[in-house]
Amino acid sequence: MASRTTQILEAAARLIARRGVRGLRVEELAAEAGVSTGLIYYHFKDRTGILRHTLEFINDRAERYTKARDPEAEPLGPREELEQVLLLELQDAEEVRENSSAWGELRASAVFDELLREDLARATLVWVQEVAALLGQVTPLASASALAASAERLTALLEGLSMRWLSGGIRVEHARSLMQGAIEAELALLSRP
Numbered sequence: 001m002a003s004r005t006t007q008i009l010e011a012a013a014r015l016i017a018r019r020g021v022r023g024l025r026v027e028e029l030a031a032e033a034g035v036s037t038g039l040i041y042y043h044f045k046d047r048t049g050i051l052r053h054t055l056e057f058i059n060d061r062a063e064r065y066t067k068a069r070d071p072e073a074e075p076l077g078p079r080e081e082l083e084q085v086l087l088l089e090l091q092d093a094e095e096v097r098e099n100s101s102a103w104g105e106l107r108a109s110a111v112f113d114e115l116l117r118e119d120l121a122r123a124t125l126v127w128v129q130e131v132a133a134l135l136g137q138v139t140p141l142a143s144a145s146a147l148a149a150s151a152e153r154l155t156a157l158l159e160g161l162s163m164r165w166l167s168g169g170i171r172v173e174h175a176r177s178l179m180q181g182a183i184e185a186e187l188a189l190l191s192r193p
Contacts, residue, residue: 005043008033009057012050013020017101021051021109021116052119055106058099059123078137083183085134089158090165090175100162107159128155139190150186157182 011033015024026047030037044050066088069076076084089096110117132151136142142150161175170178 004033004035004039005053006057008035008043008050009054012054012104013058013098016054016105017098020105021113024050026050026078048115051106051109051113054102054121055116055119058102058106059127061095062089062103064101065093065099075166078134079187082131082134082138083180084155085131085159086179086183087176089162090172090179092172097166101166104159104163104166124155128152131155135186136179138187146172146190150190154179154182154186164174 008029011029012024015029015032024047025077026037026040029050030040040050044053066085089100093151106116107120110120128151129149131154132144132147134148135154136144139147158179161170161178164170165172165175
């Protein structure tokens with residue numbers, strides 16, 4: 001059984017995905033998580049604490065489903081690992097839809113919330129650095145600045161494709177195909193002398 005903290009964070013991610021950050025009410029969160037409002041305040045102190053911890057929870061959950069592997073499977077090569085990390089953000093699974101939607105809602109709210117903006121900027125930087133490191137494993141002769149720029153483009157495209165897919169603008173298969181094309185293009189660009 002999930003810990004109380006995990007129950008609350010799962011409920012917060014669900015509510016943010018469905019109603020946005022502005023629609024997150026502690027009373028509704030308590031009802032969704034099946035706990036008291038006092039317990040929420042005990043664990044998270046205030047609404048900002050809830051949002052910060054939910055952002056961390058979403059990032060941790062995304063890391064789990066993008067890096068999950070069968071322990072008996074052959075290890076992935078650098079390129080396959082890069083593709084997996086990016087393409088598994090575009091899969092028609094409830095956890096992924098919820099995570100991506102909540103991430104988009106948190107990003108939209110960060111426009112008006114400086115503390116949330118700082119937390120999101122840090123989380124985005126970590127994500128970009130992780131993708132840049134994977135790109136560097138595939139193209140070890142590329143410069144650090146070229147790897148960072150490529151990672152920025154890929155992660156920004158992934159966010160945009162995710163939002164289009166989630167809002168019904170494109171099908172998930174098409175989003176994945178576009179992402180694969182972008183990975184190809186970025187690797188070709190990084191491989192140029």
